[in-house]
Structures are given as C-alpha cells and as structure tokens.
Amino acid sequence: MKSTGKIVETLLSSSQFKPLGQHRCYRLFLDLLPPRFQHAIAFVTLKNRRLMVGLSHPGYKMELNYNQELLKSLLSTLRAHRSECAFMEADEIVFFVSKYRRRPEEESATVPRYSxxxxxxxxxxxxxxxxxxxxxxxxxxxxxxxxxxx
CATH class of the missing domain: 1.20.5 (Single alpha-helices involved in coiled-coils or other helix-helix interfaces)
Structure with missing residues (x-):
C-alpha cells in the first residue's frame, strides 16, 4: 500500500496537476525572500524565461528594481537545491503593479478581557x-x- 506522500508525489508529477508543483515552487521562492519583500509581492509567475512579479503597491517597484540581483541569486539557489524547481530559469525579472492582492491572514475575532x-x-x-x-x-x-x- 502506498503512503499518502507517494500518492501526492504521483499526482503532482502528472501533467494535469503540473501547475500545483509550479505553485509550490513559487511559494518556496517567496518564502526565501526577506519579509519586507514578501509583503510587497502579491504573486510571481514564470513566462517565456521571464520572472513576472506582481506587486501589491506601486511604491515597492523602485526598491525591487534595485534588488533584482538578490532575486536572481535566490532563484538560482532555489533551482540548485530543489530539483522539482529546475524549470524556474529566468533571464530577466519584470515588475508590475497588480490588482490582485493576497488575502491577509484572518485574525481571530476575540473579545478582549481586562482585569x-x-x-x-x-x-x-x-x-x-x-x-x-x-x-x-x-x-x-x-x-x-x-x-x-x-
């Protein structure tokens, strides 16, 4: 009997679920970034050897343009250490302001209690x-x- 990990790996390696594996690599890339960049980036995707980075606010565009080398080095590090993310090869990085925003993590609605x-x-x-x-x-x-x- 197969373990759940093996079943999930089999599903992710099939062609119809290929975007799920790509999404996992995109999440890994975003998790490698410093927290200030994680808040700035709404999403990333790869298209025609370009890393497309959607920003949550136009004010971050200039700062990320100055730090393109950091993003490229993190991308190459991710490709080197994760074989499933070998497809993430980008010649250039394109920044654009996106209307899409990541949902903020829901805070638990608690009633404050004071002594x-x-x-x-x-x-x-x-x-x-x-x-x-x-x-x-x-x-x-x-x-x-x-x-x-x-």
Missing part, C-alpha cells in the same frame, strides 16, 4: 441617598468583577 484594576475601597459618606445607592452599586460591580478573575 479589574479598582479595589472598591472608597468612602460613601453622602447625604444624598440616590448618590450613595449609586456608589454602593458601583462597589458591588467592582467586587463582582474582581471575584470573576480568580
């Missing part, structure tokens, strides 16, 4: 009974909130 900092030890020597009752209610809520923390 009660008040102690509830304050004087309530007031002549107004409504005001005194309000202060007693506040003290009660403070004590209740401090009790929930423990």
């Amino acid at each position: 009660e900092l008040a102690t509830g030890s304050f004087e309530t020597k007031l002549e107004n009974p409504e005001l005194a009752e309000s202060f007693l209610r506040i003290r009660h809520w403070i004590e209740k909130n401090r009790g929930q923390e423990r």
Whole structure:
C-alpha cells in the first residue's frame, strides 16, 4: 500500500496537476525572500524565461528594481537545491503593479478581557441617598468583577 506522500508525489508529477508543483515552487521562492519583500509581492509567475512579479503597491517597484540581483541569486539557489524547481530559469525579472492582492491572514475575532484594576475601597459618606445607592452599586460591580478573575 502506498503512503499518502507517494500518492501526492504521483499526482503532482502528472501533467494535469503540473501547475500545483509550479505553485509550490513559487511559494518556496517567496518564502526565501526577506519579509519586507514578501509583503510587497502579491504573486510571481514564470513566462517565456521571464520572472513576472506582481506587486501589491506601486511604491515597492523602485526598491525591487534595485534588488533584482538578490532575486536572481535566490532563484538560482532555489533551482540548485530543489530539483522539482529546475524549470524556474529566468533571464530577466519584470515588475508590475497588480490588482490582485493576497488575502491577509484572518485574525481571530476575540473579545478582549481586562482585569479589574479598582479595589472598591472608597468612602460613601453622602447625604444624598440616590448618590450613595449609586456608589454602593458601583462597589458591588467592582467586587463582582474582581471575584470573576480568580
């Protein structure tokens, strides 16, 4: 019986799933980049021996133009160490601003919980009974909130 890894490798090596293997190589290339470039690049693809780099914002274009040699060296390093990425041979790198944006990783929607900092030890020597009752209610809520923390 074949292991799941062997089955996946067999599927990826078939011609109809070839783009999946290419996508994995593109992801590996993006993971090799410094974090500032990872945020700048929306996607990469290879076409006619050109590495097409879609940028998420036009402000990154000049900086990446200055660092083309870094991208070329990372591409050659990836080709040298990963045999499945040998197809990623590029003579030139083309940068363009893309409308496509990578979806930001969804942040978990949590309700922030804060601990009660008040102690509830304050004087309530007031002549107004409504005001005194309000202060007693506040003290009660403070004590209740401090009790929930423990």
